[in-house]
Amino acid sequence: MSLKVTVVIDAADAPYEQIRAQIADQAHSGAIPVGYRLPTVRGLAEELGLAANTVAKAYRALESDGVIETRGRNGTFIAPAGEAAEREAAAAASAYAQRARRLGLDHASARTAVEQALRATYGS
Known part of the structure; x- marks a missing residue:
């Protein structure tokens, strides 16, 4: 094949x-x-x-x-899936959380922003 x-x-x-x-x-x-x-x-x-x-x-x-x-x-x-992608995603999530906190967003607002971005990217 x-x-x-x-x-x-x-x-x-x-x-x-x-x-x-x-x-x-x-x-x-x-x-x-x-x-x-x-x-x-x-x-x-x-x-x-x-x-x-x-x-x-x-x-x-x-x-x-x-x-x-x-x-x-x-x-x-x-490359094997998972490890590198998961590390990269965790680093991006951490950077986002820190930035959201510096911007003064509360936990719910920061989570809503992430959920909206995920829906826009993945659909549904």
């Missing part, structure tokens, strides 16, 4: 964001399994007809999000 990363670029969003979102979605859904080796930056850029810097920016964002991990000359791989 041959597995391939599928990325389709359209005019809706910035190309690097489309690459980032599509690879993240495929990794989170299991369409691309943990440990799968991604194409090189240059290889994917050539395949998509984009500049290597565009793909590199997407890969940096994915690595920052804990979706992929770079293993030096060995390549770039889909």
Whole structure:
């Protein structure tokens, strides 16, 4: 069975964001399994007809999000879900809580703001 990363670029969003979102979605859904080796930056850029810097920016964002991990000359791989993403989410939540408190929001108001943002992002 041959597995391939599928990325389709359209005019809706910035190309690097489309690459980032599509690879993240495929990794989170299991369409691309943990440990799968991604194409090189240059290889994917050539395949998509984009500049290597565009793909590199997407890969940096994915690595920052804990979706992929770079293993030096060995390549770039889909990272195990959970640990890095959970740490990043906890850090973001902590920063938000501190900022909300500095702004003078009470607990209920801060929670309402988070719930509204989650509904806007995830739907329902």
